[in-house]
Each structure stands twice: as structure tokens, then as C-alpha cells.
Amino acid sequence: MLACDAARDRIAPWIAGEIDLQAGRDLEAHLGGCPDCSAEAGRIRQALAILETGEAPDPGPLYWSSFGPRLRARIAASARRRLVLRLASVAAAAVAVAGLAVFQIRLPSAPPWLAGGGRAAPPAPRALTVAEAEARLGALLRQAVAEGQDESDLDAILDEIAPLDLLDAADDLGRISAEEGRALFEELLDEQV
Amino acid sequence: MQVDPDRQDGDERLVARFVQGDESAFDDLVARHRIGIYRLGFRLMGSHEEADDLAQEAFLRAYKALRRFRGDASFRTWITRIAINLALGARRPRGATVPLEDAPGLQCAAAGPDAALKRQVRRAVGDLPNRQRQVLVLKVYEGMKFTEIAQITGISIGTAKATFFQAVRNLRGRLAPAGGAPGEGA
Numbered sequence: 562m563l564a565c566d567a568a569r570d571r572i573a574p575w576i577a578g579e580i581d582l583q584a585g586r587d588l589e590a591h592l593g594g595c596p597d598c599s600a601e602a603g604r605i606r607q608a609l610a611i612l613e614t615g616e617a618p619d620p621g622p623l624y625w626s627s628f629g630p631r632l633r634a635r636i637a638a639s640a641r642r643r644l645v646l647r648l649a650s651v652a653a654a655a656v657a658v659a660g661l662a663v664f665q666i667r668l669p670s671a672p673p674w675l676a677g678g679g680r681a682a683p684p685a686p687r688a689l690t691v692a693e694a695e696a697r698l699g700a701l702l703r704q705a706v707a708e709g710q711d712e713s714d715l716d717a718i719l720d721e722i723a724p725l726d727l728l729d730a731a732d733d734l735g736r737i738s739a740e741e742g743r744a745l746f747e748e749l750l751d752e753q754v
Numbered sequence: 755m756q757v758d759p760d761r762q763d764g765d766e767r768l769v770a771r772f773v774q775g776d777e778s779a780f781d782d783l784v785a786r787h788r789i790g791i792y793r794l795g796f797r798l799m800g801s802h803e804e805a806d807d808l809a810q811e812a813f814l815r816a817y818k819a820l821r822r823f824r825g826d827a828s829f830r831t832w833i834t835r836i837a838i839n840l841a842l843g844a845r846r847p848r849g850a851t852v853p854l855e856d857a858p859g860l861q862c863a864a865a866g867p868d869a870a871l872k873r874q875v876r877r878a879v880g881d882l883p884n885r886q887r888q889v890l891v892l893k894v895y896e897g898m899k900f901t902e903i904a905q906i907t908g909i910s911i912g913t914a915k916a917t918f919f920q921a922v923r924n925l926r927g928r929l930a931p932a933g934g935a936p937g938e939g940a
């Protein structure tokens with residue numbers, strides 16, 4: 562006859578219909594002659610039955626009437642966040658171009674690395690074009706995915722690199738000032754290094 | 755999972771309509787699955803607030819990823835997987851949840867002689883380790899087969915079974931010792 566410990570190991574698989582025929586018969590024989598294990602099986606069944614019939618909460622019609630609209634608002638906010646991020650990188654690129662122009666006016670003769678000639682040049686700290694800014698952003702996101710971020714977690718990634726408090730500064734059309742754009746873009750570049 | 759074939763067919767058509775640009779098809783998908791995902795969230799997380807947040811977030815992610823949905827699982831399986839993964843990643847501060855009985859506006863039939871036992875079972879489920887609670891909820895509440903549970907949670911079928919049996923034994927162990935702990939009475 563099956564020992565009680567072994568019998569109890571089989572109760573859950575037996576209830577779930579997940580043991581083979583012979584093991585099931587052995588268990589049933591044991592339960593037939595062992596009130597303790599039989600009671601244990603009864604309690605496991607009872608606990609599972611309570612789960613199965615467990616009250617499925619329904620928050621009610623008022624809740625459901627707001628569920629869809631709230632979800633749509635979330636979807637819109639998420640789309641807006643992406644738009645703002647894109648605009649921010651564009652704004653930052655524009656600021657970088659403007660900054661370079663000022664730099665060139667102050668220096669009558671551009672340094673060799675800026676002029677593009679001369680000796681072993683350090684990496685040129687030149688302005689990014691809009692396309693380059695967007696490419697950087699894309700690279701950041703791909704990098705995050707490569708580091709194990711789920712692609713569907715894109716929003717979380719955007720949250721990380723475009724904090725919401727910064728986005729609060731955006732107006733209704735999602736425009737943000739060049740200064741804020743630059744601040745964001747500098748953060749992006751910092752993180753990439 | 756016991757999915758009505760007509761219903762599943764309807765889901766496929768809605769997904770196809772959405773991919774072709776019909777936004778309202780997504781609202782229909784939400785309307786069909788929101789209560790199931792809410793209840794799953796409630797059982798996994800233990801409070802109305804967390805269940806609400808989980809359901810909203812799961813559908814938001816589904817919206818963003820639906821155009822990449824390849825249909826190798828049913829929509830229901832797919833959205834369940836999203837919700838499960840969210841629940842796995844969620845932090846659950848102990849004691850910070852509102853018990854069902856105390857949540858306002860919930861229609862809950864927890865009265866009667868076995869109300870205390872029901873409460874005890876629910877609490878015991880909440881105390882299970884994350885993975886065990888998930889597998890138990892998917893098996894018992896969602897009525898899934900172990901192959902589906904494995905697919906959704908990303909574990910092997912054998913591990914899914916073993917986790918379920920472990921969860922059941924743990925659950926029993928956490929209930930009031932009516933008649934002695936397992937292992938006694940040999």
C-alpha cells in the first residue's frame with residue numbers, strides 16, 4: 562500500500578487529472594483505507610472548489626462606462642509623448658545648429674577640426690541634423706531593446722529618457738521650447754556615452 | 755482555455771479590421787475582454803485599484819503592439835500573456851491592497867456560512883509566491899490547459915504542472931489546520 566506522504570504528493574495531480582491510470586488507482590485504494598489522507602484530499606478539493614466558484618468581482622456599470630474612455634485617454638497620452646519626444650529632438654537639433662553659428666562668429670578663424678582639415682582631429686562636436694537626431698533616438702531605443710527591454714515596453718523606455726515633468730512644459734500641440742528641447746537632448750546624449 | 759470558437763473567430767476578425775485601420779474594432783476587442791482581464795488582474799494583484807491599473811496598462815500595450823500581433827495564439831491568450839507579464843513585473847507592497855470586501859462598489863457575494871473560509875482561501879492565494887499564484891490562477895480561474903499556461907508564462911509544461919501541484923499543496927498548508935498538517939497521521 563502507498564505510504565501517506567507519497568499519497569499526498571499525488572492528490573493534487575490526481576484531482577487535476579494529471580496522473581496515469583495505475584497511479585490513480587493506487588491512490589484511490591489508499592484513500593479508501595486512510596481517513597486522514599481522504600480528509601486531506603477532501604480539503605484540497607474544497608479549497609479548489611472555493612477558488613473555482615470564488616466571487617468574480619464586477620466593479621459594476623459605472624466603472625465599465627469609464628473604462629473605454631480612460632483607456633483612450635491613455636492611448637492618446639502615449640501617442641502624444643512620442644510626438645513630443647520627436648519634436649524635442651528636432652528642437653534640440655535646431656538649437657545645436659544655432660549654437661554653432663554663434664561659435665563661428667566669435668572665432669574669426671575656425672579651428673582646424675571644425676574646418677575639416679589639419680592634423681589628427683578630435684571627433685567633431687558638430688551640430689546634428691534633424692535626421693541625425695532622429696537616428697540617435699532610434700539607436701537609443703534599439704540599444705535599450707538589445708539590452709533586454711521588451712519592445713512592447715517602448716513606453717517605459719520613453720518614460721525613462723523623456724521624463725514626464727519635462728513633457729509637462731509642452732503646450733497643447735506638444736510643442737516645447739528650444740531650451741527644454743536642448744536640455745532633453747543633452748540628457749539623451751549623456752546617456753548614450 | 756475554454757474559448758468559444760465563434761468568439762475566437764470574432765476576435766480574429768476584429769484584429770484584422772483594426773490592422774486595416776478600423777479603430778473602433780479595438781474598442782470592440784476591449785469590450786469583449788475587459789472583464790476577463792480585470793478579474794485576472796484582481797486575482798493576481800488582490801485589489802480593485804491594482805486590477806484596474808493592470809487592465810488599463812495591458813490594453814494600452816496591446817493597442818501599441820496589435821499591428822505586430824501574428825495570430826499564432828488567440829487574442830485572449832495574447833492579452834492574458836501581456837497581463838501576466840505586467841503582474842510579474844509589478845511591485846506588490848504587502849498590506850497595501852484593499853481587501854475585496856472593503857472595496858467600494860464591488861458586487862461581492864461573500865456572505866454566508868463559508869464566507870470566512872472563502873476569505874481564508876483568497877488570502878492564502880495572495881500569500882503564494884508570484885509564480886505559483888499565477889499558475890494557480892490561470893489553471894483554476896482561467897481553466898487553461900498546462901500547454902497554454904506554459905505558452906503564456908514561458909515555462910516548460912513540466913514546470914507548469916509541478917508549479918501548480920506545489921501551489922495547491924502550499925494553499926492547503928496555508929489554510930487553518932482542520933485535521934492536522936499534511937504528513938501527519940501516517
Ligand SMILES: [Zn+2]
Pocket residue numbers: 564565566568591595597598599939940
Ligand atoms: Zn494516508
